[in-house]
Amino acid sequence: MNGQGKAVRPPVSGPGSRQTSGRPPQPRPVQQSGSRGRVRHGNGASDKQREDRGASSHTFEEAEAVSGDATVRERSRTGGSGATPMRRPEPNWRSRADAAAKIPNPMYASNAGTTPMQQPQSLRSRADAAAKIPNHMDASSADGAYPGRASGRRGVCGFLSARRSSLTAGIAVLLGLGAMGLAPLTFINKQSEQDDMSTTVDALKSDQDDMSTTVDALKRDQNALKRDLDNERSRTAALEQRLREIVKALLSCAEGYTKRRGICYKVFNKQKTFTGAASTCRADGGTLAMPRDADTNAFLISLYKSVSDDRGFWFRLLDQREEAFWFGLHDQRVEGRFEWVDGSALGPYNSWSPGEPSNGGGNEDCVIYSPRYKDKWNDVRCHIEVNFICQANPGTYCVRTFS
Numbered sequence: 001m002n003g004q005g006k007a008v009r010p011p012v013s014g015p016g017s018r019q020t021s022g023r024p025p026q027p028r029p030v031q032q033s034g035s036r037g038r039v040r041h042g043n044g045a046s047d048k049q050r051e052d053r054g055a056s057s058h059t060f061e062e063a064e065a066v067s068g069d070a071t072v073r074e075r076s077r078t079g080g081s082g083a084t085p086m087r088r089p090e091p092n093w094r095s096r097a098d099a100a101a102k103i104p105n106p107m108y109a110s111n112a113g114t115t116p117m118q119q120p121q122s123l124r125s126r127a128d129a130a131a132k133i134p135n136h137m138d139a140s141s142a143d144g145a146y147p148g149r150a151s152g153r154r155g156v157c158g159f160l161s162a163r164r165s166s167l168t169a170g171i172a173v174l175l176g177l178g179a180m181g182l183a184p185l186t187f188i189n190k191q192s193e194q195d196d197m198s199t200t201v202d203a204l205k206s207d208q209d210d211m212s213t214t215v216d217a218l219k220r221d222q223n224a225l226k227r228d229l230d231n232e233r234s235r236t237a238a239l240e241q242r243l244r245e246i247v248k249a250l251l252s253c254a255e256g257y258t259k260r261r262g263i264c265y266k267v268f269n270k271q272k273t274f275t276g277a278a279s280t281c282r283a284d285g286g287t288l289a290m291p292r293d294a295d296t297n298a299f300l301i302s303l304y305k306s307v308s309d310d311r312g313f314w315f316r317l318l319d320q321r322e323e324a325f326w327f328g329l330h331d332q333r334v335e336g337r338f339e340w341v342d343g344s345a346l347g348p349y350n351s352w353s354p355g356e357p358s359n360g361g362g363n364e365d366c367v368i369y370s371p372r373y374k375d376k377w378n379d380v381r382c383h384i385e386v387n388f389i390c391q392a393n394p395g396t397y398c399v400r401t402f403s
């Protein structure tokens with residue numbers, strides 16, 4: 001047993017060792033011969049033990065520390081003679097090593113249930129296996145598999161339930177203190193807001209006064225405009241009334257005139273010479289009447305008969321005045337060539353009394369109606385004074401009235 005142990009024992013460092021110089025010692029391959037092999041190999045079993053311890057304690061350095069402590073304790077037990085524990089193995093050490101080797105480690109347990117020593121693995125493969133081991137501490141919050149969280153919540157809830165009154169009182173005290181601390185600030189803010197509101201109210205009052213002044217001015221302007229509008233309406237109404245009168249005058253005959261076929265006629269029961277009668281007709285905007293046809297001639301005869309004062313045969317016998325009426329026909333410019341007072345020729349129509357125009361005495365140049373000649377035309381001297389008949393167009397008198 002000791003000879004086999006010496007064959008696998010690592011070289012001891014010291015002055016007499018042949019491996020103190022030259023090629024450094026190489027790690028021997030681990031034999032897979034069970035627990036016996038681990039005991040025979042000495043430091044090889046110790047290495048395996050350190051790996052196991054390292055796996056159990058999750059750090060290789062901790063395993064080394066444990067191994068170092070065991071070595072120190074062994075050296076102190078042997079009196080510090082310099083002999084290594086593998087040179088003089090103690091029964092307790094081997095049993096402890098064997099017991100440690102027999103501790104099942106789930107990180108190295110294979111599916112077949114073999115121990116790590118039965119299936120040699122590299123450190124990397126072991127680390128990979130360890131990474132695949134599910135860790136309850138890493139359970140996500142989604143699956144809710146972590147039992148410590150529920151218990152923690154129950155503990156917090158229990159704590160809060162047991163101290164609800166205390167917490168409530170504490171919160172009330174804090175709120176009261178906060179309210180007492182915020183009260184001055186709130187008062188300051190309220191005072192500042194009140195000042196701002198007062199300034200704003202003053203500005204609004206000033207604007208309101210300005211607007212009231214503007215409204216008053218606008219009302220005055222509105223009243224003035226209304227008065228002007230009323231005046232303009234009255235003036236427009238007066239102008240419209242005047243215009244209607246003018247239109248009516250333009251479409252009607254002057255006072256005393258009778259309208260026939262668009263011409264106004266009037267009998268003047270005033271005895272004047274031919275020239276005087278013509279002047280009176282021009283003053284009314286017309287001329288002496290010009291009966292250019294039989295109908296107009298008959299109308300004029302009926303017109304002067306309605307106004308004439310027929311004083312009877314005896315009166316006419318005693319009164320030598322001619323009961324006659326001038327109308328606008330004469331031959332003053334050219335003897336025997338009768339024309340109308342507007343300069344136009346007599347034309348085809350005439351109503352001469354038989355034997356007329358006679359131009360008696362060589363100076364009969366103006367024409368009259370005469371009942372003595374049965375209302376026929378007769379040329380007489382122009383300077384005698386008789387009644388006369390005027391004619392005018394409708395509205396002609398307006399020129400005289402509004403001019």
Ligand SMILES: [Ca+2]
Nearest residue numbers: 336359364365
């Ligand atoms: Ca004549």
Ligand SMILES: [Ca+2]
Nearest residue numbers: 358359378379
């Ligand atoms: Ca005559």
